[in-house]
Amino acid sequence: MNDxxxxxxxxxAIASDPQQNIDFYTGVLGLRLVKITINYxxxxxxxxYYGDEEGSPGSILTFFAWPGGHPGRRGTSQATVxxxxxxxxxxxxxxxxxxxxxxxHETPITRWNEEVVVxxxxxxxxxxxxxxxGAEERAAWKDGPIPLEYATRGFHSxxxxxxxxxxxxxxxxxxxxxxxxxxxxxxxxxxxxxxxxARMLDVLSMPNVPTGVVGVGSVHHIAWRTPNDxxxxxxxxxxxxxxxQVSPVMDRQYFHSIYFRERGGLLFEIATxxxxxxxxxxxxxxxxxxxxxxxxxxxxxIIQRGLKPLNxxxxxxxxxx
Ligand code: ZN
Numbered sequence: 001m002n003d004x005x006x007x008x009x010x011x012x013a014i015a016s017d018p019q020q021n022i023d024f025y026t027g028v029l030g031l032r033l034v035k036i037t038i039n040y041x042x043x044x045x046x047x048x049y050y051g052d053e054e055g056s057p058g059s060i061l062t063f064f065a066w067p068g069g070h071p072g073r074r075g076t077s078q079a080t081v082x083x084x085x086x087x088x089x090x091x092x093x094x095x096x097x098x099x100x101x102x103x104x105h106e107t108p109i110t111r112w113n114e115e116v117v118v119x120x121x122x123x124x125x126x127x128x129x130x131x132x133x134g135a136e137e138r139a140a141w142k143d144g145p146i147p148l149e150y151a152t153r154g155f156h157s158x159x160x161x162x163x164x165x166x167x168x169x170x171x172x173x174x175x176x177x178x179x180x181x182x183x184x185x186x187x188x189x190x191x192x193x194x195x196x197x198a199r200m201l202d203v204l205s206m207p208n209v210p211t212g213v214v215g216v217g218s219v220h221h222i223a224w225r226t227p228n229d230x231x232x233x234x235x236x237x238x239x240x241x242x243x244x245q246v247s248p249v250m251d252r253q254y255f256h257s258i259y260f261r262e263r264g265g266l267l268f269e270i271a272t273x274x275x276x277x278x279x280x281x282x283x284x285x286x287x288x289x290x291x292x293x294x295x296x297x298x299x300x301x302i303i304q305r306g307l308k309p310l311n312x313x314x315x316x317x318x319x320x321x
Contacts, residue, residue: 003149004177008155009223009255009271010049010060010199011082013125015074016216018046018065018308025050026313028101029084029247030059031145033287033313034277039064043296044306049254051140052154055277055286057225057255058198059154064220068310074126076209077265079219081118083128084152085135091115093150094129101199112182112189115262123217130156132269138196144245155202157189158222161212165205165220167263173287175242176224178301188228195227221259229256230239230260234271253293254279301305 015021025031025048034055039045045066051059061082074080086094091108098105098119105119115131129152138153146152162168169188171176176202178190186205193199214220226232232249236258239246247259257271279293290307292300 003222003226003231003238005192005270006224006227007058007197008158009057009225009269009273010062011079011155011158012062012064012218013082014069014123014220014222014277015048015063015065015121015125016123017067017249018048019310020312021063021065022159024122025061025063028097028103028250029143030144030151030292031059032141032144034060035287035291036289036312037253037291037293037311038296038303038307040252040293040296043299043303045082046307046310049277049287054139054140054145054283055254056139056154057271057273057276059139059152061155066216071124071213072215073213073223074218076114076161076163076206077212078161078212078306079158079222079303080161080204080212081126081128081202082219083116083130083156084153084167085138085154085159086129086152087149088115088131088133090150091117091129091131102213112184121217125217125219128156129321132156133148133237134196144208157197157198157202159202159204159221160264161204162264162266163205163209163211165203165264166205168266171262172203175238193252197225221267221269222244223271224259225273226270229272232258232270232272238292246305251293252289274290 023274025105027035031050034051035049039047049062064245107115117129140151178192179190181191188203190201244260254277256273257269259269
């Protein structure tokens, strides 16, 4: 099969307080809250999706909110860094913003000719802004709180930390269609898909670092893009043939997906581009109210009673008269 993963679809992480999460990602980072729903496997917890204006695949960072949940620990068999693209020359503006809002960050570094600043969300999740040429050509949220010249442009990449990365490397290059792009020290960068999409993945070999713990402030899984249901079925078949334990196709309302654990220990998902986040809300109204799948709608009142009320960002456009 010559199928190739076309890039990152989404990254899902775990937060503690839902309001704190919304305030940070919409207020400080200026992402658009494109969907408010619940964890379909645990209706007592929120599931938020943030992204660009339309919630494009490759821009979507999602959170399960677990108030009082146990803290995660960064380590191997984890996606340890989620990186966003920003236009070249914008990091000075971002550093001022972080200092003003007392956001924990490190001193910027240069990595392969790109300027990088590491920072942390309120739960300690490690993030990066990567300033690079060409970022400005990708979609942003033009009506968001961040001036367009600085606004994030979807994901730049995700970094995986793995004790022994050899079997992950062969999955990426022999099955998923990634190519090894560059290598320095213990870092290997892989690339897939077309220019202009979130198509890079860094793998750090860390043989002596303990396995991470999934919990608040850590990534739960990362999802890769596939264009349609037919291709998703082919991935299911091919991965099963390679003896991965693959879930059946799940209906996640905004995409269909399968899950499997790769041999470096990370939970991978493959998700379809359609139907997308406008399946149940217009672009103008994305993220403006709690959305439930049809099979949960009859229990809306009970579900809502179990959820903490939210102050939503005041960014929804005025309704048309
Ligand atoms: Zn997912």
